[in-house]
Amino acid sequence: MVVPSPTSSKITSNKTRAMGIPTIDLSMERSQLSQTVVKACEEYGFFRVVNHNVPKEVIARLEEEGAEFFSKPSHEKRRAGPASPFGYGFTNIGPNGDIGDLEYLLLHANPLSIAQISKTIANDSTKFSTVVKEYVEVVKEVTCEILDLVVEGLGVADKSGLSRLIRDFDSDSVLRMNHYPPLKVKWKGNKNSIGFGAHSDPQMLTIMRSNDVGGLQIYTREGLWLPVPPDPTNFFVMVGDVLQVMTNGKFMSVRHRALTNTSEARMSMIYFAAPPLDWWIAPLPEMVSPPENESVYKAFTWAQYKEATYSLRLGDSRLDLFRAQIDTHLLSSSQSQFQC
Numbered sequence: 296m297v298v299p300s301p302t303s304s305k306i307t308s309n310k311t312r313a314m315g316i317p318t319i320d321l322s323m324e325r326s327q328l329s330q331t332v333v334k335a336c337e338e339y340g341f342f343r344v345v346n347h348n349v350p351k352e353v354i355a356r357l358e359e360e361g362a363e364f365f366s367k368p369s370h371e372k373r374r375a376g377p378a379s380p381f382g383y384g385f386t387n388i389g390p391n392g393d394i395g396d397l398e399y400l401l402l403h404a405n406p407l408s409i410a411q412i413s414k415t416i417a418n419d420s421t422k423f424s425t426v427v428k429e430y431v432e433v434v435k436e437v438t439c440e441i442l443d444l445v446v447e448g449l450g451v452a453d454k455s456g457l458s459r460l461i462r463d464f465d466s467d468s469v470l471r472m473n474h475y476p477p478l479k480v481k482w483k484g485n486k487n488s489i490g491f492g493a494h495s496d497p498q499m500l501t502i503m504r505s506n507d508v509g510g511l512q513i514y515t516r517e518g519l520w521l522p523v524p525p526d527p528t529n530f531f532v533m534v535g536d537v538l539q540v541m542t543n544g545k546f547m548s549v550r551h552r553a554l555t556n557t558s559e560a561r562m563s564m565i566y567f568a569a570p571p572l573d574w575w576i577a578p579l580p581e582m583v584s585p586p587e588n589e590s591v592y593k594a595f596t597w598a599q600y601k602e603a604t605y606s607l608r609l610g611d612s613r614l615d616l617f618r619a620q621i622d623t624h625l626l627s628s629s630q631s632q633f634q635c
């Protein structure tokens with residue numbers, strides 16, 4: 296069932312409804328669950344997941360490894376950088392001049408890559424690598440369960456068509472740990488800064504959690520930035536650009552950003568589920584039938600989409616470049632108004 300989060304007001308009208316954060320209880324009866332997941336993806340592109348069965352020890356172990364790494368002196372952390380794209384990064388986000396008040400670790404989710412990069416990150420690289428792999432495995436399962444529910448709710452014939460891409464050994468999924476230190480300068484009143492600027496995630500689905508410090512905001516269809524109350528024991532799920540294309544625009548990737556907190560450090564861990572690089576992305580057959588439901592997007596590989604993503608700024612709207620009929624005005628306005 297889509298229900299308001301405990302911190303949001305009771306859903307009563309269309310206006311207040313938009314203000315709530317939908318919560319999906321994974322222990323619910325399956326047919327109802329799949330419909331609810333589809334509804335949340337369609338209406339918000341964002342929801343909280345509870346009763347996910349991920350052992351809290353797995354989360355705690357990664358949290359501990361992250362905290363240990365980020366507490367090291369800068370010169371030690373820099374040995375794991377620069378993030379191009381994988382490794383340790385700070386202030387710079389991506390290759391095109393985007394900046395934010397954060398430091399991060401960006402890792403490919405493939406077990407061999409994790410083992411390799413861990414050597415540059417931790418003194419006990421075997422422990423670090425084991426903890427990261429364990430987290431990736433459990434969060435991948437949650438992702439696949441959600442994707443199977445999506446497929447079921449949409450009435451797609453190939454029941455594991457989406458999750459198979461994420462389970463594939465060559466899946467291009469990544470794991471990111473962001474650390475937002477508290478502001479050094481204390482302002483009168485509350486003055487937050489931008490930790491991670493507004494954007495949508497390019498992949499299929501994003502599964503994130505953070506410690507008990509707020510900062511994440513999502514951009515609602517009503518044009519408001521909605522703060523997401525932190526929930527360290529549960530996950531937040533976001534529709535990414537690839538799922539928008541695969542559903543032919545029925546789902547829309549959600550814009551979001553992270554603000555820093557003035558007094559407390561925030562740490563988030565985010566799994567971005569992506570298909571293999573050579574996978575062709577196009578609307579699912581059921582999303583373009585009957586035939587008058589034409590595809591809104593051209594087909595492209597994930598590698599092509601990534602290339603476009605990395606050639607643009609964080610807040611730019613890359614999907615416009617892959618529309619079946621490109622409006623010339625969209626080409627020039629793919630430089631987004633959402634930069635901040």
Ligand SMILES: C=C1C[C@]23C[C@@]1(O)CC[C@H]2[C@@]12CC[C@H](O)[C@@](C)(C(=O)O1)[C@H]2[C@@H]3C(=O)O
Nearest residue numbers: 380388389390393496497604605607608609
């Ligand atoms: C500025 C950039 C960083 C980013 C690649 C990009 O060129 C545009 C998208 C950014 C993003 C956002 C979601 C994920 O955090 C990320 C890893 C991704 O796949 O796309 C980052 C990229 C990055 O930090 O490398």
Ligand SMILES: O=C(O)CCC(=O)C(=O)O
Nearest residue numbers: 471473491511553563565
């Ligand atoms: O750290 C966060 O809460 C959000 C970061 C984010 O959106 C990203 O890394 O893509």
Ligand SMILES: [Fe+2]
Nearest residue numbers: 494495496551
């Ligand atoms: Fe993001």
